[in-house]
Amino acid sequence: MTVDEVLSAGGAGRFQRRLFGIFGLVWTADAMQVIAVGFAAASMAATFGLTIPQALQTGTFFFLGMFLGALIFGRLADRIGRRKVLLVTVAMDAVFGLLSVFAPSFGILLVLRFLTGMAVGGTLPVDYAMMAEFLPPKNRGRWLVGLEGFWAVGTVIVALVAWGATLMGATEAWRWIFGVAALPALIGIWLRFWIPESPMYLLKKGREPEARAVLSQVLAVNGASPMPAQTRLSLPPAGPARLFGPELRSLTLAVGALWFLVSVAYYGVFVWVPGKLVAEGFGFIRGYGFLVIVALAQLPGYALAAWGVDRWGRRSTLIGFLLLSAAGCALFTIATSGALVATSLLVMSFALLGTWGALYAFTPELYPTHLRGTGMGGAGAMARLGGLCAPSLVGLLVAQSFALAIGAFAGLLLLAALAAYSIRVETRDASIA
Numbered sequence: 501m502t503v504d505e506v507l508s509a510g511g512a513g514r515f516q517r518r519l520f521g522i523f524g525l526v527w528t529a530d531a532m533q534v535i536a537v538g539f540a541a542a543s544m545a546a547t548f549g550l551t552i553p554q555a556l557q558t559g560t561f562f563f564l565g566m567f568l569g570a571l572i573f574g575r576l577a578d579r580i581g582r583r584k585v586l587l588v589t590v591a592m593d594a595v596f597g598l599l600s601v602f603a604p605s606f607g608i609l610l611v612l613r614f615l616t617g618m619a620v621g622g623t624l625p626v627d628y629a630m631m632a633e634f635l636p637p638k639n640r641g642r643w644l645v646g647l648e649g650f651w652a653v654g655t656v657i658v659a660l661v662a663w664g665a666t667l668m669g670a671t672e673a674w675r676w677i678f679g680v681a682a683l684p685a686l687i688g689i690w691l692r693f694w695i696p697e698s699p700m701y702l703l704k705k706g707r708e709p710e711a712r713a714v715l716s717q718v719l720a721v722n723g724a725s726p727m728p729a730q731t732r733l734s735l736p737p738a739g740p741a742r743l744f745g746p747e748l749r750s751l752t753l754a755v756g757a758l759w760f761l762v763s764v765a766y767y768g769v770f771v772w773v774p775g776k777l778v779a780e781g782f783g784f785i786r787g788y789g790f791l792v793i794v795a796l797a798q799l800p801g802y803a804l805a806a807w808g809v810d811r812w813g814r815r816s817t818l819i820g821f822l823l824l825s826a827a828g829c830a831l832f833t834i835a836t837s838g839a840l841v842a843t844s845l846l847v848m849s850f851a852l853l854g855t856w857g858a859l860y861a862f863t864p865e866l867y868p869t870h871l872r873g874t875g876m877g878g879a880g881a882m883a884r885l886g887g888l889c890a891p892s893l894v895g896l897l898v899a900q901s902f903a904l905a906i907g908a909f910a911g912l913l914l915l916a917a918l919a920a921y922s923i924r925v926e927t928r929d930a931s932i933a
Contacts, residue, residue, distance in 0.1 A: 509724060
């Protein structure tokens with residue numbers, strides 16, 4: 501039997517729900533760490549006597565850390581195992597995230613945000629690779645999109661904390677935001693010890709007895725029948741050996757372009773929009789209250805993506821959400837009333853996060869086990885590169901017009917839809933090798 505066949509026999513039950521909760525907790529923390537810069541910039545600027553663009557350098561250093569973390573830890577996960585990398589990255593996330601709260605100077609804060617970014621950059625791709633390897637094929641898409649839904653939870657929490665700190669008159673609200681963001685990862689350190697190593701990784705490394713033990717644990721926790729004693733675990737046909745080898749080169753380039761383009765648009769919107777709405781607003785669309793509504797709009801986006809990846813397929817769902825995201829950005833550029841501006845922002849939030857859900861469900865299924873961590877790490881690195889470019893690109897365009905910046909994102913999202921269309925693979929219900 502293959503690992504996927506054993507997992508299918510056991511179903512998606514109590515074991516996967518536990519895993520989902522643990523990964524979801526840390527995923528929430530990671531979302532809070534990433535989104536925090538947009539909500540904390542004004543407060544940091546006031547504390548350290550900076551302009552808001554200078555305060556946003558914390559985001560630049562954070563994304564630089566994420567870029568390196570995704571490259572380094574994704575590859576390490578394929579070499580030394582998923583579990584070891586997860587334990588290291590979540591510990592770094594908690595420790596350096598918590599230390600950020602007590603930073604006495606802006607220089608020290610930049611260093612701490614860089615180190616926190618490395619941890620988050622390593623956590624994101626490895627989490628998804630590992631979760632995918634514990635799910636039966638028929639459940640994989642819906643569950644992976646559901647895991648991405650915790651990103652919306654983290655975004656809502658950050659918006660509520662920023663709003664609450666402002667209402668209480670906190671002079672250094674950014675310390676509250678970073679402190680709350682570190683708490684889920686701090687709890688997650690201990691929960692991660694419960695997670696066993698991926699059976700697919702163990703089998704690829706020739707450690708069949710350990711893989712059998714992990715799968716037996718999964719079946720027992722789910723209340724399924726144990727594997728017969730004589731069952732041997734078999735390896736699927738070996739996949740391509742290199743990400744940029746002839747078999748995977750075009751796929752890897754398309755995936756990298758997708759992650760980069762979506763990331764520039766997403767971070768461009770969600771790093772600049774919070775400060776823009778709080779400082780200036782558009783009539784009733786002003787302050788943290790509306791930002792909470794924008795964050796809540798992400799939840800139905802994930803729900804539709806979770807349904808769509810199994811109903812329409814990963815590729816079709818991804819292309820559909822990319823086109824809807826571009827439409828939301830385009831609507832913003834021509835909006836002439838508060839109602840239209842509000843509608844466009846809600847559509848952007850809904851569709852961009854649905855896009856991420858479909859993208860995270862699709863990408864790990866495109867790579868074989870021995871390259872899955874590296875492939876996800878490379879995709880994550882391209883996303884962080886997009887995050888690095890977004891503040892500078894938006895800064896240049898915002899100097900001309902904020903609507904021009906959002907319009908540029910519409911163009912980037914259309915290019916991303918073309919990149920997704922070029923991937924002529926559908927992984928719905930397919931086993932992963």
